Amino acid sequence: MPSLRQGGQAGLALALALALPLALAAGWEMAVDTGAASGRLLPPPSRIGATLWELAASGDLLVHVEATLIRVGLGFLFGAAAGILMGTAVAMLPLVRRICDPSLQALRAVPSLAWVPLFILWFGILETPKILLIAVGVFFPVYVGVSGAIASVDRKLVEVGRIYRLSRGAMARRILLPAILPATLVGLRTGLGLGFLFVVAAELMGASEGLGYLLVDGQQLGKPDQILAAIIAFALAGKLADTLFVVLTRPLTRWQDTVRESL
Amino acid sequence: MLTVDALSKTYADGTQALSGIGLSVAPGEIVALIGGSGCGKTTLLRLIAGLDRASDGTVTVDGETVREPHPRIGVVFQEPRLLPWLSVADNVGFGLAGLARSEYRARVGRALERVGLAEHGGRWPRELSGGQQQRVAIARAFVPQPRVLLLDEPFSALDAFTRRGLHAQLLDLWAESKPTILIVTHDVGEAVTLADRVVVMRPRPGRLDETVAIRLPRPRDPVSARYEEAVRRVMAALDRSLHPPVARRDPAAEVRAGWW
Numbered sequence: 001m002p003s004l005r006q007g008g009q010a011g012l013a014l015a016l017a018l019a020l021p022l023a024l025a026a027g028w029e030m031a032v033d034t035g036a037a038s039g040r041l042l043p044p045p046s047r048i049g050a051t052l053w054e055l056a057a058s059g060d061l062l063v064h065v066e067a068t069l070i071r072v073g074l075g076f077l078f079g080a081a082a083g084i085l086m087g088t089a090v091a092m093l094p095l096v097r098r099i100c101d102p103s104l105q106a107l108r109a110v111p112s113l114a115w116v117p118l119f120i121l122w123f124g125i126l127e128t129p130k131i132l133l134i135a136v137g138v139f140f141p142v143y144v145g146v147s148g149a150i151a152s153v154d155r156k157l158v159e160v161g162r163i164y165r166l167s168r169g170a171m172a173r174r175i176l177l178p179a180i181l182p183a184t185l186v187g188l189r190t191g192l193g194l195g196f197l198f199v200v201a202a203e204l205m206g207a208s209e210g211l212g213y214l215l216v217d218g219q220q221l222g223k224p225d226q227i228l229a230a231i232i233a234f235a236l237a238g239k240l241a242d243t244l245f246v247v248l249t250r251p252l253t254r255w256q257d258t259v260r261e262s263l
Numbered sequence: 264m265l266t267v268d269a270l271s272k273t274y275a276d277g278t279q280a281l282s283g284i285g286l287s288v289a290p291g292e293i294v295a296l297i298g299g300s301g302c303g304k305t306t307l308l309r310l311i312a313g314l315d316r317a318s319d320g321t322v323t324v325d326g327e328t329v330r331e332p333h334p335r336i337g338v339v340f341q342e343p344r345l346l347p348w349l350s351v352a353d354n355v356g357f358g359l360a361g362l363a364r365s366e367y368r369a370r371v372g373r374a375l376e377r378v379g380l381a382e383h384g385g386r387w388p389r390e391l392s393g394g395q396q397q398r399v400a401i402a403r404a405f406v407p408q409p410r411v412l413l414l415d416e417p418f419s420a421l422d423a424f425t426r427r428g429l430h431a432q433l434l435d436l437w438a439e440s441k442p443t444i445l446i447v448t449h450d451v452g453e454a455v456t457l458a459d460r461v462v463v464m465r466p467r468p469g470r471l472d473e474t475v476a477i478r479l480p481r482p483r484d485p486v487s488a489r490y491e492e493a494v495r496r497v498m499a500a501l502d503r504s505l506h507p508p509v510a511r512r513d514p515a516a517e518v519r520a521g522w523w
């Protein structure tokens with residue numbers, strides 16, 4: 001029964017991976033419990049758990065998670081759309097490539113957080129600069145993924161399409177689109193991850209709700225348990241979004257050889 | 264009827280790949296093109312398929328000039344070139360357009376059966392062996408019922424056993440609708456097994472050399488004396504093509520021409 005053994009191995013791997021953080025958490029819990037440590041700057045797991053629970057029970061957590069997810073979602077949408085459009089244009093039109101690609105590559109070299117002051121100056125500290133910053137973060141991996149994928153479509157498969165006299169539309173739908181789908185999805189997934197990275201920065205620049213606001217608020221009020229609760233919520237939300245993305249897009253690339261199942 | 268007239272091709276980099284090719288293939292005839300690598304066999308097939316433009320000369324199929332891929336011309340490339348995101352069955356049916364679902368399935372199913380892959384229609388191309396993939400490519404080319412079928416070394420990547428099986432399946436498919444077949448090969452045995460006529464090509468620039476007619480009934484028995492005799496005749500033609508008697512070297516002439 002290979003599947004059973006594989007299941008057992010996966011369980012063992014999970015147990016081993018969890019052993020260290022669980023041991024550290026238990027140790028810290030005990031240290032604070034017995035008075036060996038004060039736990040003022042690093043609260044014990046039980047207090048973080050309680051804070052999370054309070055936030056959840058009062059409905060605050062949902063408000064903050066929702067605000068963050070909406071920002072990531074909108075930023076992802078705009079950034080991905082722009083990345084797909086520009087990536088396609090640059091790959092298909094040599095003139096556009098020669099005009100735009102060098103500038104975009106140069107912009108890509110700018111650490112995106114460097115834009116924050118400028119965006120605040122231009123757009124204030126409301127939603128616009130936040131979503132824009134996230135969109136910028138999402139844009140580049142999608143742009144690079146799409147333009148690279150189109151440029152490297154196998155000419156031999158395009159010739160198969162020519163042999164059967166596919167129209168331009170049919171060629172795009174039946175050959176180009178499926179051919180670029182895997183690399184595009186990789187770009188989108190990377191972009192989604194960056195979206196969660198950038199939403200932190202965006203919310204640190206001033207927000208009244210969102211998980212990033214919880215971080216700032218926790219720092220200003222000296223509540224490390226709230227900071228840690230927000231960090232955990234960030235990790236869970238990011239992992240959940242990534243898993244959801246993989247699960248939803250997996251059927252599209254089932255024909256591929258790669259072992260994407262291992263996440 | 265496939266007619267190639269005074270066909271020449273010079274690539275953009277100045278390589279003269281073909282020069283003045285003339286060839287007529289009767290409906291239902293199988294012609295094998297044989298010749299060393301680089302003598303322009305692929306170029307010739309690509310021009311006939313309408314994938315590349317000739318520098319000079321014409322290709323006609325049943326009187327129609329071919330400049331672009333033509334609905335009555337099918338192609339099997341050296342590699343299977345299956346679309347990895349389509350099932351084996353949908354690869355076979357790739358060239359079928361505007362058919363009712365049931366008719367589509369029937370024709371794809373029949374073609375899969377002919378190449379011995381009836382149970383594999385639902386699999387992905389990557390799950391098939393090289394020989395099976397090439398059979399899918401052959402089925403794909405036959406399904407739209409082309410009048411002319413071009414095959415560019417379709418079996419050269421396969422082992423001898425697989426190749427023999429595929430020869431039989433190719434001839435089975437051919438026997439159904441009798442398209443004109445032009446097949447490129449390196450393998451004299453393959454040419455003699457399949458073709459009514461073997462045309463030898465010579466390189467730089469590519470042109471047609473001798474033609475050897477193979478008048479043997481099918482199926483052909485590769486251990487019969489007549490088969491072996493046909494192989495010998497093709498071998499002899501290849502030899503003459505490699506060592507043309509007229510082009511004997513004349514050192515004095517080379518010196519005069521400034522060869523050094």
Ligand SMILES: Nc1ncnc2c1ncn2[C@@H]1O[C@H](COP(=O)(O)OP(=O)(O)O)[C@@H](O)[C@H]1O
Binds near residue numbers: 275276278279305306
């Ligand atoms: N796209 C191309 N551009 C320039 N030269 C080419 C191209 N394709 C083939 N050739 C040249 O044309 C000649 C014939 O090539 P090809 O038709 O591929 O020969 P074969 O199929 O008989 O091996 C060779 O010298 C090859 O290098």
Ligand SMILES: [Mg+2]
Binds near residue numbers: 304305306415
């Ligand atoms: Mg070739």
